Amino acid sequence: MELRPPAPTGDKTGDRKPAGRKSKGKRAAGKPSAGARAQPYQAPGLAARRAAASILSRIIEHRIPLDPLVDERSGATLFRALPAQDRNLVRAILGTALRRRGEIAAAIAHCLDRPLEDKAGALSALLHVGAAQILYLNVPDHAAVSLAVSAAMADKRTRQARGLVNSVLRRIARERDEILSRVDPGRRNTPDWLFERWSACHGQETAEAIAAAHLAIPPLDLTPREGEPANIAALADELGGTVLPTGSIRLQSPGRITALPGFEAGRWWVQDAAAAVPARLFGQIAGKPVADLCAAPGGKTAQLAAAGAHVTAVDISQNRLRRLSRNLSRLGFAVQTVTADLLTWTPDDQFDALLLDAPCSATGTIRRHPDIAWLKTPRDIATLADLQARLLDRAVTWLRPGGRLVYCTCSLEKEEGEDQIAGLLARHGDLQRDPIAPHEVAGLSHCLTSNGELRTLPCTTFEVSGAADSNSAQSGMDGFFIARLQRLT
Numbered sequence: 001m002e003l004r005p006p007a008p009t010g011d012k013t014g015d016r017k018p019a020g021r022k023s024k025g026k027r028a029a030g031k032p033s034a035g036a037r038a039q040p041y042q043a044p045g046l047a048a049r050r051a052a053a054s055i056l057s058r059i060i061e062h063r064i065p066l067d068p069l070v071d072e073r074s075g076a077t078l079f080r081a082l083p084a085q086d087r088n089l090v091r092a093i094l095g096t097a098l099r100r101r102g103e104i105a106a107a108i109a110h111c112l113d114r115p116l117e118d119k120a121g122a123l124s125a126l127l128h129v130g131a132a133q134i135l136y137l138n139v140p141d142h143a144a145v146s147l148a149v150s151a152a153m154a155d156k157r158t159r160q161a162r163g164l165v166n167s168v169l170r171r172i173a174r175e176r177d178e179i180l181s182r183v184d185p186g187r188r189n190t191p192d193w194l195f196e197r198w199s200a201c202h203g204q205e206t207a208e209a210i211a212a213a214h215l216a217i218p219p220l221d222l223t224p225r226e227g228e229p230a231n232i233a234a235l236a237d238e239l240g241g242t243v244l245p246t247g248s249i250r251l252q253s254p255g256r257i258t259a260l261p262g263f264e265a266g267r268w269w270v271q272d273a274a275a276a277v278p279a280r281l282f283g284q285i286a287g288k289p290v291a292d293l294c295a296a297p298g299g300k301t302a303q304l305a306a307a308g309a310h311v312t313a314v315d316i317s318q319n320r321l322r323r324l325s326r327n328l329s330r331l332g333f334a335v336q337t338v339t340a341d342l343l344t345w346t347p348d349d350q351f352d353a354l355l356l357d358a359p360c361s362a363t364g365t366i367r368r369h370p371d372i373a374w375l376k377t378p379r380d381i382a383t384l385a386d387l388q389a390r391l392l393d394r395a396v397t398w399l400r401p402g403g404r405l406v407y408c409t410c411s412l413e414k415e416e417g418e419d420q421i422a423g424l425l426a427r428h429g430d431l432q433r434d435p436i437a438p439h440e441v442a443g444l445s446h447c448l449t450s451n452g453e454l455r456t457l458p459c460t461t462f463e464v465s466g467a468a469d470s471n472s473a474q475s476g477m478d479g480f481f482i483a484r485l486q487r488l489t
Contacts, residue, residue: 048086049129049147050154051078052093057125059098059371066094066371097132098370099215102189104131107179111171112164122157123165130169134176141173186211191373194363201414202457209459210412213476214367220254221477222268223247223276223299225306225331235267244474245443245462246280248273266331271299272368274456274477278408279303279355281440281484288352293342293395296320298327300355305333309353314338314345342391350400358388360409360416364479367458385415392424396431399487404434408482412457417481421453424485434486443474454482 055069055076069076070091079090097104108127109115116124130148133139148169152162172179182188187195190211198207222239224232227247236243238261241251249268254260262268279300282290286308292301295313301324304311315321318339325337338345361381366373392407399405407424409416425431435452438445443462447454462474 043147043150045086045089045143046147046150046154047078048082048089049093050151051076051082051086052090052097053122053125053129053151054078055090055094056097056128057121059094060125060374061121063375065375066098066369070094092137093129093132095217095370096136097128098374100132100136100185100189101128101370101374102191103179103182103185104128104135106182106188107131107135107172108168110179111168111175120161122155123152123161126152126155126158126165127168130165131172134169134173135179141170145169145173184208186213186215189215189373193378194373194376197378198412201412206457206459210457210479213458214370214373216367216476218367218476220251220257221271221273221276222249222251223271223303224249224268225266225302227306235262238262239268242474244273245464246273246277246441248276250474264330269299269302269327269331272365272478274364274460274480275299275410276303277441277444277454277456277480278357278406278482279307281406281436281482282307282309282353282355282404285309285353289349290353291347291351291355291398293354293356293391294358295337296324298324300357301335302328302331302333304355305335311335312338312347312351314340314342316341342394347398350398350403352400352403354395354399354403354405356391356395356405356407358391358407358409358416360384360388360411361413362410363412364410364456364458364481367476368478381411381413381415385413385420388416388420389423392420393427396424396428396485396487401487401489403487405431405485405487406482407485408480410478410480412479417455417483418449418451418453421451421483421485430488431485432488434484436482436484452484454480456480 058064058069059066068074070079072080079087082090108131126148130144133144134141145166149162149166152158152165186208195207195211198210224235226232232243232247232249236249239249239251241249244250250273257263257270280303285304288309289312290304290309291312291314292304293314295301296315296317297320298313301311301313305328313321313324313335315324316339321337321339328335361376361384362369362372363376388409396405407421411417425433433451436448436454438448441448441454443464444454444456446463447456447460449455456477457479458476460477464474
């Protein structure tokens with residue numbers, strides 16, 4: 001997620017309860033007093049496994065996104081009660097359980113005599129959490145199994161199935177090598193409907209590459225505040241990162257974000273390399289009125305402000321705009337913010353430039369948000385495509401003659417990209433494409449379509465000197481569609 005650093009990991013809050021009162025007078029040896037009842041013993045790591053299973057169940061059964069559930073301040077109660085080290089473990093377990101969900105489900109099914117009942121969501125989540133640790137995380141088999149059984153016993157919904165939990169996970173541990181040797185993990189971990197869509201739109205070979213890219217934990221990309229190449233290079237050296245052709249800085253193992261050099265000074269912000277492209281496509285906008293529509297959390301807003309524009313940041317969520325304001329305050333930028341629904345809002349005046357990063361299915365960000373693959377449905381895409389069309393129809397009326405509109409979505413779906421622009425041009429005769437030129441997207445010119453629109457994919461590799469760079473540090477980014485238009489009259 002753009003701009004948002006994780007909360008400090010120094011929080012030592014645990015889930016211990018206050019001790020009971022001391023007893024008065026003598027008591028029998030070895031017998032606790034009534035006021036000093038011993039707290040139930042909880043094996044180290046058990047609370048983290050229970051939290052992971054609970055959160056996974058809420059994601060799959062109730063379609064709640066992962067990020068809000070693991071928020072340091074407002075996330076799930078079981079998660080917030082954990083010490084920092086255990087919270088990091090929960091994130092690792094959940095990321096793996098979601099990223100490898102298809103493989104894990106197949107392994108569990110192989111070890112069951114019959115499928116789990118539909119209402120056995122809590123049991124399924126517990127098995128997935130245990131299997132994720134055995135198959136993909138550096139957790140001893142005996143610990144993963146023992147803690148899963150203890151977690152099953154601690155929950156009345158799964159208590160009667162503790163024997164099944166034990167037998168299934170022990171078998172997965174015994175057959176781990178066979179399970180991990182099975183071919184085509186990327187395809188197995190992609191829901192059928194998504195893989196079929198990507199194959200139809202991008203070709204089967206590319207769909208397979210997209211699915212494979214989702215299995216790798218992505219690097220961290222930063223947008224530097226200062227755009228001069230020498231300054232970017234110096235900052236990259238200080239951070240231990242690599243400068244990408246587009247000007248972003250990539251870190252492979254960043255550690256705690258807030259502890260990185262330049263964070264407190266506002267010298268950079270977190271933003272995927274692909275997400276940083278749209279705001280760079282307006283040309284000279286210093287001193288011009290520019291609107292960032294659907295602006296939060298503010299990565300693109302910061303880019304526009306850094307370019308010297310007079311920015312109006314509009315978002316429907318007041319809470320998200322507060323977060324945007326906090327982010328921009330750290331960076332030292334001041335912009336006008338407006339809390340409004342774009343379907344009913346009307347600005348006081350027109351703009352020279354508009355950036356619409358429209359609400360979308362976000363299927364281009366699955367490598368960073370693996371829960372999306374299991375949360376979205378075909379109906380979501382149709383609903384969002386309709387919303388995008390309505391937003392575009394309103395936004396173009398706020399553009400001055402000669403002004404530019406940059407439209408983007410972090411989606412891999414044509415309905416939310418190419419089809420939107422084709423439909424918009426058919427409805428508005430006073431608009432024309434303003435094709436993106438190869439020199440404007442250094443290293444990504446091979447991602448330009450014949451219409452001058454940009455389509456990046458999770459498997460996209462930057463080009464260096466006209467050829468794909470085999471360096472893994474240059475590989476991968478969010479899947480984005482970006483188009484630029486100009487109003488004629």
